[in-house]
Structure formats: C-alpha cells, structure tokens
Amino acid sequence: TTADLALEARLRHKIDHKTKPLGALGLLEALALQLGLIQRSESPALHSPQMVVFAADHGIAAEGVSAYPQAVTVQMVGNMLAGGAAINVFARQHGFALQVVDAGVAAELPAHPQLQPRKIAMGTKNLCAEAAMSRAEAQAALAAGMQTVAALPGNVVAFGEMGIANTSPAALLLARLTGAGIIDATGRGTGLDDPQLLHKQAVLTRALARHPATEPFDAVGELAALGGFEIAMMAGAMLQAASERRVVLVDGFIAGAAALVAQALAPAVRDYLVFCHRSAETGHRLLLAHLQAKPLLELDLRLGEGTGALLAWPLVQSAANFLNEMASFESAGVSEK
Amino acid sequence: TTADLALEARLRHKIDHKTKPLGALGLLEALALQLGLIQRSESPALHSPQMVVFAADHGIAAEGVSAYPQAVTVQMVGNMLAGGAAINVFARQHGFALQVVDAGVAAELPAHPQLQPRKIAMGTKNLCAEAAMSRAEAQAALAAGMQTVAALPGNVVAFGEMGIANTSPAALLLARLTGAGIIDATGRGTGLDDPQLLHKQAVLTRALARHPATEPFDAVGELAALGGFEIAMMAGAMLQAASERRVVLVDGFIAGAAALVAQALAPAVRDYLVFCHRSAETGHRLLLAHLQAKPLLELDLRLGEGTGALLAWPLVQSAANFLNEMASFESAGVSEK
Incomplete structure (x- = not known):
C-alpha cells in the first residue's frame, strides 16, 4: 500500500x-x-515472546532413516516438560513462555500445564507405502496450529519441533515445493554416518516417486502426502501469526519446511518470518536460498526444538x-x- | 597441565x-x-560483564584514508558518554557497565564519570613519515591497558574502539604480524568507494615500506611503528584480562589486530579470547584465519565500538x-x- x-x-x-x-x-x-x-x-x-514446540511422530521412522529410536520423541517431550532440554534453558534465559503441543506423538501423554493436547493421530503413516496423513488430517493440523497461536499473548512467536525422523518429511517437502533434488535435500539429521545417509537417500527417493506431484499444484495435498503433523501445525501457526502481524522466529530445517508450506498457501506470510539459523543440514541451505533468506546465525546447530530461534532472539531485540x-x-x- | x-x-x-x-x-x-x-x-x-571502549586518533588520517573527518572521534566519544551510540544501546540491553578510555584522542576531553583519562598523546604521528609512536609510548599504552582491566570487577570483559582511520594501523599490523599482503589486508573501513580504497592501499603500501620489519622480530617495535594508542592499550588490556583468567570478548577488525599484538607478546592469551564477529572488512577474514578463530557472528557489521562483541554476548551466556x-x-x- x-x-x-x-x-x-x-x-x-x-x-x-x-x-x-x-x-x-x-x-x-x-x-x-x-x-x-x-x-x-x-x-x-516487542513484548511477551512465546515459544511453542510442536511434537509428533513419523511412520517413516520404521524405515530406519533416523539415528535415534522413535521412543525418543516422547522421552524428549517429557524432558521439555520437566525443564531439562536445551530449549528450556534458552527460553528461561530469554524470558520466553514455553508450551509443548502434542501434534501427533505416538503415545498417550499425561496431562501437564505446559502441554497442549492437539493430537491428530498416533504419528503419521509410513509415507513409503501411503499418504502420511489424509487431506482432512492435514487441514485439521493446519487449523490446530492457527488456534494455538490465536490463544497466545504477545507479538512475537518462536516455533520449534520435536519428532524423530522429521528431517525426512522436511526433505521431501523441500524437494516437492522447490524442485530441489531429493538427494541434495536429504542430510544427516541428528548424525547419520555415510551408509545410513545413503540408505535415507534411497528411502526418500522411493518415497517421493510413490507420490506423484499434484496437478494442478495443491499445497495441502502435498502436505498430506509427504508431511508431518508438527510441520503442518507449525505452518498453520505461521499463517495465523502473520495474519495477526506478529513477528515469527523461524528455527532450522524443519521450521523452514513449514515456512515453505505456509508460503505456498499464502505468499504474504514471508514478510513476517525472521530466519534465525542456517544449520549444517544440506537441504537447509537450498531451502533458505529458495526463500531468499539470509539467516541471523550460523552456529552449526542441528538440534531443532526451536533452539536456533531463541539463540537469535537477542539480535532481534537489538535491531528494535x-x-x-x-x-x-x-x-x-x-x-x- | x-x-x-x-x-x-x-x-x-x-x-x-x-x-x-x-x-x-x-x-x-x-x-x-x-x-x-x-x-x-x-x-x-559469568558475572559483572564490563565493556571498555578505547578511543584514539591517528596521524595517518591526514593522508585521507578514512571516509570521515578526524573530528568524528571526539564527537563519537561525546555521543558514547551521552548514551546515544550503538554500543550504549547494546550495553544497556545486556547489562554491561561501559567505560570509555581516552587512549590518545587529539583533543582535550572534559571530565566525565564514564571517561578514563589515559591519554598517551594527542593522537599518533603520521606513520607515513615516522613511527606512529615512540617505544616508550607503546609500552606506556600497553601498561595503561593493563591497569584499566586490573581495576575492573567481574570475570568477563569486552573491548571496543573508536578512532577515525584506525583500520589503517590494523591493516598494517595484520600485514606485518601475519605476512598477509598489504593490499589484501586493506579494506573499505567505514565506507570508502573504489578510488578511495585504491588511494588507501597506495598509502598503506608506502607506509609499510617506510618501516622495515624488525629483526629479530620485536612486537613492541612493530606496534610503535605501525600501531595506534587504542590498539596498544587494548592489547595490554587483553594480556591483563587473560592473566586474571577473565573471558575476553573480541570485537571486529581493530580488536583482532590488538589480539595479534597480544598474542605476539604472550601466545597463551589466545585461550582466553572469544572471537565474536567476522566483519565484511577484507583483512578480517585473513586475520581470523591466522588465529584459527571461528567467530560466533557474521552480521556484516562494520561499526566497531565493540558492537560485535556485545551482540554475541547472549551466545556466550547460552553456552554456559x-x-x-x-x-x-x-x-x-x-x-x-
């Protein structure tokens, strides 16, 4: 205007x-x-900054694409609710209120004041064999992310995630939404060695071929086929935050994939995103280049949770x-x- | 041990x-x-972090190597004492006590509670024609830097500088102490255009040739020939801080040159230095590579004052x-x- x-x-x-x-x-x-x-x-x-961690499990973990067992998702959610994870340390340091959203963890989680139960299902399906989720589930996850943000105070939100194997759906969405090669989009996640990386690349190549590109292009359809519940919910959260003119702190590779989905649904969301960290994950560089984003930090983090977003937060304050x-x-x- | x-x-x-x-x-x-x-x-x-800005003028400014007139040094010291400079903003944000040290500003400065009068001379001599300072002055500046730190509380110190034309002595020290080519070591400072950069490179090439390398190598002699009072004082401050096992936050190119001098005098100082920012200044990349330092930030800052050090401070806290x-x-x- x-x-x-x-x-x-x-x-x-x-x-x-x-x-x-x-x-x-x-x-x-x-x-x-x-x-x-x-x-x-x-x-x-800037006031009342909020940290929201979306947690979910992934059927594709059964293909052996992660260095850690799926049980670690629920264990790390417990660690976050107990205050012991990296994201808790940095949230305390910087005065962020922290909530964990159960977007689709493959276990029943006991109630906790900092836990929002928004489980879509007990993890996605194995997308090597079928769509990760139904279209209705994808839409429900987007809506749940929107509702999560609508209820938050403040004008700054940071989003993080926890989900064993979630660099796989992120890589698939990167490849499908930007045209990047799936091999280039696939990285070591939390620490795969060379044979494990080759295996992951083979699995994801097969998975991408299993789901032909939507035509005409349909972002929700791609999200349903290739995504994850935490990614979908985070994309919805970004859309809501932008519609309310909040500053959105974008963490690493998984959050970047959510940003790609959000941008595909509503390009104007881009103006509200502050890209906080470029990780060592191969695909992340491609993703940020596609979004023409120059992140604030490059600390070789590969932890997720939202840690890159919170570590960059003081720089956002410094700018203001x-x-x-x-x-x-x-x-x-x-x-x- | x-x-x-x-x-x-x-x-x-x-x-x-x-x-x-x-x-x-x-x-x-x-x-x-x-x-x-x-x-x-x-x-x-980490407790009671201290910010010290060393300010001085440079005879080589008369050669037209800076985009700004020499009077800006004293004006910016005034701005810092009034609380209006970038370094004040970031010191307030992060709870650093700030002091400005008159290491050799070419003007009488009125007394101020945050100003330490440690003037060695009214600026260095023009090192195109003669040594920037005498050996006795170099030693006095090193000692003054040590005394400044010895009087400070806390276990973290950040050092900044203000001095029109001070990328010139920094480039000369970089070239002499590391063997880097003087053309590679010379950058645009606060914003020289192409003709101005060529002029600066010619001036510094001439200046370096004017002062043959000491043989045997003598760091204090090189500092006297090529340095500046704020650089010398900062080098002394780094030595003292390391001897007291304080964490030293190293800002940009000028502070890096001081670190080179300090390391030449006492190699063990390196262990106490946290390199905070890599600037766009050409020589800074060479300097950090020589010190095998991987800085925490790369934000395209080219301001000095210690701003890169303070912007990186929350990351140091996060590490602890x-x-x-x-x-x-x-x-x-x-x-x-």
Whole structure:
C-alpha cells in the first residue's frame, strides 16, 4: 500500500541517520526495517515472546532413516516438560513462555500445564507405502496450529519441533515445493554416518516417486502426502501469526519446511518470518536460498526444538533497540560523511 | 597441565551426555569447553560483564584514508558518554557497565564519570613519515591497558574502539604480524568507494615500506611503528584480562589486530579470547584465519565500538547455561543413540 511505502521510506531515513556509517549495522538494519513494517510503526516494540514446540511422530521412522529410536520423541517431550532440554534453558534465559503441543506423538501423554493436547493421530503413516496423513488430517493440523497461536499473548512467536525422523518429511517437502533434488535435500539429521545417509537417500527417493506431484499444484495435498503433523501445525501457526502481524522466529530445517508450506498457501506470510539459523543440514541451505533468506546465525546447530530461534532472539531485540534508542547525527552533533 | 587435561575430559563428557545428539549445539559446545577451561570449572559462571571502549586518533588520517573527518572521534566519544551510540544501546540491553578510555584522542576531553583519562598523546604521528609512536609510548599504552582491566570487577570483559582511520594501523599490523599482503589486508573501513580504497592501499603500501620489519622480530617495535594508542592499550588490556583468567570478548577488525599484538607478546592469551564477529572488512577474514578463530557472528557489521562483541554476548551466556542447566541422558531418562 501507499501507506506502507511511505512508512518504509521513513524507516530507512531513520536507520540511515543514526550515528554510524551507512549500513554499518549490517543485517540488523534490514531486520529493524522488517520489524517496523510488520508492526506498521517507526518504533517497533516487542513484548511477551512465546515459544511453542510442536511434537509428533513419523511412520517413516520404521524405515530406519533416523539415528535415534522413535521412543525418543516422547522421552524428549517429557524432558521439555520437566525443564531439562536445551530449549528450556534458552527460553528461561530469554524470558520466553514455553508450551509443548502434542501434534501427533505416538503415545498417550499425561496431562501437564505446559502441554497442549492437539493430537491428530498416533504419528503419521509410513509415507513409503501411503499418504502420511489424509487431506482432512492435514487441514485439521493446519487449523490446530492457527488456534494455538490465536490463544497466545504477545507479538512475537518462536516455533520449534520435536519428532524423530522429521528431517525426512522436511526433505521431501523441500524437494516437492522447490524442485530441489531429493538427494541434495536429504542430510544427516541428528548424525547419520555415510551408509545410513545413503540408505535415507534411497528411502526418500522411493518415497517421493510413490507420490506423484499434484496437478494442478495443491499445497495441502502435498502436505498430506509427504508431511508431518508438527510441520503442518507449525505452518498453520505461521499463517495465523502473520495474519495477526506478529513477528515469527523461524528455527532450522524443519521450521523452514513449514515456512515453505505456509508460503505456498499464502505468499504474504514471508514478510513476517525472521530466519534465525542456517544449520549444517544440506537441504537447509537450498531451502533458505529458495526463500531468499539470509539467516541471523550460523552456529552449526542441528538440534531443532526451536533452539536456533531463541539463540537469535537477542539480535532481534537489538535491531528494535538501535532503531528506538540510538542518537541521530543531528541530535548528537556528529559530522556526517 | 595434567589437571587441565583431566578437566577437559570431564567437560567433554558433560557436554556429550546432555540430552541432544552429539555435537548438536555446534559452536556453543566448543565455547562451553573454552569457558570451563578459562575458569577451571565444570560449571563456569559469568558475572559483572564490563565493556571498555578505547578511543584514539591517528596521524595517518591526514593522508585521507578514512571516509570521515578526524573530528568524528571526539564527537563519537561525546555521543558514547551521552548514551546515544550503538554500543550504549547494546550495553544497556545486556547489562554491561561501559567505560570509555581516552587512549590518545587529539583533543582535550572534559571530565566525565564514564571517561578514563589515559591519554598517551594527542593522537599518533603520521606513520607515513615516522613511527606512529615512540617505544616508550607503546609500552606506556600497553601498561595503561593493563591497569584499566586490573581495576575492573567481574570475570568477563569486552573491548571496543573508536578512532577515525584506525583500520589503517590494523591493516598494517595484520600485514606485518601475519605476512598477509598489504593490499589484501586493506579494506573499505567505514565506507570508502573504489578510488578511495585504491588511494588507501597506495598509502598503506608506502607506509609499510617506510618501516622495515624488525629483526629479530620485536612486537613492541612493530606496534610503535605501525600501531595506534587504542590498539596498544587494548592489547595490554587483553594480556591483563587473560592473566586474571577473565573471558575476553573480541570485537571486529581493530580488536583482532590488538589480539595479534597480544598474542605476539604472550601466545597463551589466545585461550582466553572469544572471537565474536567476522566483519565484511577484507583483512578480517585473513586475520581470523591466522588465529584459527571461528567467530560466533557474521552480521556484516562494520561499526566497531565493540558492537560485535556485545551482540554475541547472549551466545556466550547460552553456552554456559546449557552446560550448567541441561539434563543429561541419564537424569532425563532419554535413550542414547
């Protein structure tokens, strides 16, 4: 809109007249502009940041595509609810409220104040043999993600995930939604060795061939065939967050796959996404390049949970802070170039 | 020592048994190990972090090697003391006490509670014509940097700098101390265009030739010939901080040059340095490669002041926090691979 263009010009002027050489705050300057545009404000303010971890299991785990047994999903959910996982440490450090959403863990989970029961099914089906989920399940997962965000306070949300084998659906969605080769899209996940990686690549090549591309292209259909419940729910959560003009902190490869799905459903969601970390996972580089995203961090993380998003959060605050608090050349009496 | 080796083994065991895949926290794992070794503790604790900005002027500014006039040094010191610079914003955000040290600004500075008067001279001499400073001045600056740190509380120090034209002495020290070519070592600083960059490269080539390498190698002699007061003082500050086993947050290119000098004087200082940011400045990549340093951030900053160091600080805290707070596989009942 015209109003947005005028705001962008005012934001750029404000950024460029801070007491620093032009562009000297690098990526933080583009981020400050993005925050201002998201909030439609020259003085964006971030408050009550929320961390939501979507957890689910994957039928394809039966094919031996992960270094860890499927039982680890439910164990790690327990660890998160007990406060012992990496994401808990970083959420406490940065003052994020944390909730875990059972999107489709293959076990009954006992009730817990930080656990939202939104289980679609006891894990997806094995997508080597059939669709991971029905179309109705995909739509239900998208809707559940939307509802999760609609109930949250604050104007910043970070999304993470836990799901043994979930780099497999992420790689498949990357290949299908961007045209990347499935071999290039497939990486070592949490630590496959060479023979295990070759096996995973063979399994995913077979799986992708099992599900011909939808024609005409149908993002929900692709999500149902190739996705996972945590990915679907996170995509819905991103759509809702963007519709409410919240800042969305995007973690690693799995969250990136959810972003691809969300963008396929509603391209405007892209403007609300802050890409936080580029992982060592091969496909993640391709995914970010496709989205023309330059992430804030590159720390060789390969943990998921939302850890990359929370580690980048202070940089997001710094972007807002320099925009709001730094002196201008005029106000400080400093000579411009 | 044997005790250090035993501690390292215990730290690696602790890191590897946290509830995450092996190595999944990437650079934070190496950082947690470093923090433990610096503090000789399996549970490193960081407190009372201090930010010190060393400010000085440079005779070589008269050669037109900077995009900004020399007067900006004193203006930016004023801006920092008034709280309006980028470094103030980030120091407030992260709870760093901030002091500015007048290492050799070419103006009398009015007294201020956050300003330490340690002026060696009213800027260095023009090193195109003569040594930047005398050997006695270089030693006085190193000693002043040591005294500055010795008086500080806490166990974490971040160093920044302000000094128009100071990428020039940094490039010269990089070339002399590492053998890098002076053309490769010379970059755009705060924003030179192509003709200005060519001019700077010509000036620095001439300057380097004006001062033959010391033989036998003499780091203090090189510092006197090619350096700056803020660089010398920062090098002394790093040496003192390491001797007290403080964690040292190293900012960008100028701080990197100070680290080169400090390492030339006492190689063991390297173990205490946390390299925080890789800037777009050409020579910085060479400098970090020489020190075998993999910095935490790469945000295209080219501001100095210590901004890269403070922006990386939350990651340093995260490294300590995961080491201290995350559950182990045993304590959380999670299956290992």
